[in-house]
Amino acid sequence: MNTSLRILLWLNDRFSMPSTPPRGDPDSYSEWEFQVAKDLYEEWYRSLVSFDRKFILDVGIGLGGNTVYYSLQSQQGQVHGIDINAWHVRQAKRFAEKKGKSENILFELADAASLPFADGTYDIVISNQCMEHFPNPWKSLGEMRRVLKEGGMALLEFPPYYSAKGAHLYDHIKMPWCQVFFSDATLVAGVRAIGRARAQCMPPSQKEAYLKYTETQVDQFLRWVNKMSLCRFRRVLYRSRGWRMIVFQKRPSSTKTRPLIYLPFLEEFFVTSIRLVLQKRSTEHITCFDFVREDIRWGIMSLRNFANRVLGRLRAV
Numbered sequence: 487m488n489t490s491l492r493i494l495l496w497l498n499d500r501f502s503m504p505s506t507p508p509r510g511d512p513d514s515y516s517e518w519e520f521q522v523a524k525d526l527y528e529e530w531y532r533s534l535v536s537f538d539r540k541f542i543l544d545v546g547i548g549l550g551g552n553t554v555y556y557s558l559q560s561q562q563g564q565v566h567g568i569d570i571n572a573w574h575v576r577q578a579k580r581f582a583e584k585k586g587k588s589e590n591i592l593f594e595l596a597d598a599a600s601l602p603f604a605d606g607t608y609d610i611v612i613s614n615q616c617m618e619h620f621p622n623p624w625k626s627l628g629e630m631r632r633v634l635k636e637g638g639m640a641l642l643e644f645p646p647y648y649s650a651k652g653a654h655l656y657d658h659i660k661m662p663w664c665q666v667f668f669s670d671a672t673l674v675a676g677v678r679a680i681g682r683a684r685a686q687c688m689p690p691s692q693k694e695a696y697l698k699y700t701e702t703q704v705d706q707f708l709r710w711v712n713k714m715s716l717c718r719f720r721r722v723l724y725r726s727r728g729w730r731m732i733v734f735q736k737r738p739s740s741t742k743t744r745p746l747i748y749l750p751f752l753e754e755f756f757v758t759s760i761r762l763v764l765q766k767r768s769t770e771h772i773t774c775f776d777f778v779r780e781d782i783r784w785g786i787m788s789l790r791n792f793a794n795r796v797l798g799r800l801r802a803v
């Protein structure tokens with residue numbers, strides 16, 4: 487065992503397990519996605535755009551929980567969901583049937599970088615937790631733009647690579663920002679060592695399945711995490727023509743770290759997710775002023791919220 491792997495394992499023991507989505511059965515995961523979409527809709531989408539009577543495309547559906555929730559909000563509309571993983575598409579279909587939703591929802595196996603839909607089909611395109619996975623994010627964003635109607639909206643949300651859990655290895659490696667301090671080879675060796683150690687304590691019937699799951703995690707990290715940092719994502723947006731930026735919100739993990747997300751360089755590590763709303767406008771393109779404007783807007787809003795909280799406490803005294 488080399489020194490960096492030893493340091494990783496030693497440090498890892500000093501951290502507690504972060505909260506992770508339910509891994510047990512597929513239906514619990516789909517249900518968890520359904521709840522996440524509900525929270526996102528109530529907190530964010532609802533105030534931006536109505537889903538009712540809209541033609542919506544969900545790109546990268548996972549196990550379909552999000553998509554099924556959107557179809558509930560689009561009673562008179564139509565929702566399509568695509569994913570590159572055939573098993574995900576099958577589970578999404580099963581979950582939709584379980585929820586009694588199959589009339590205004592359609593799932594298809596497809597690559598985000600080559601969508602099998604005509605130009606200008608959709609009113610809204612949504613892609614949650616995917617920009618950090620697409621092998622070709624620029625092309626995928628271009629495809630989302632192509633299938634949107636002029637004036638249609640793209641709603642995106644994802645965690646940048648250098649955020650605390652950005653390596654997506656949290657099922658095994660508890661240490662936050664592990665990808666900042668260790669090489670890919672050390673992380674892979676770490677996941678395998680942790681997987682083996684955990685499997686040792688399991689009954690023989692579960693051992694093999696857990697070791698297989700550990701290998702899936704390694705594969706996921708090496709093949710399906712594209713290392714999309716904030717800086718790289720801004721470059722993707724500059725290159726993508728024909729968008730108007732409506733929202734670019736950097737979100738911190740806690741109010742204490744919020745000031746750090748407005749500082750160059752440190753933002754890479756303290757922004758836990760990005761929420762982005764783009765509108766298809768053929769004659770426009772995104773410039774650096776859009777990012778500055780959005781930082782000022784959200785900065786002022788959080789200062790105002792902070793001031794209100796302080797005033798509230800003072801009044802209570």
Ligand SMILES: C[S@@+](CC[C@H](N)C(=O)[O-])C[C@H]1O[C@@H](n2cnc3c(N)ncnc32)[C@H](O)[C@@H]1O
Nearest residue numbers: 519546547548569570571597598614615619620
């Ligand atoms: C983390 S899941 C997100 C699922 C869901 N949107 C959510 O927020 O819970 C990422 C999904 O993107 C899919 N994906 C990755 N690359 C893709 C591609 N090129 N085209 C379509 N789907 C892709 C994966 O199969 C996976 O289901």
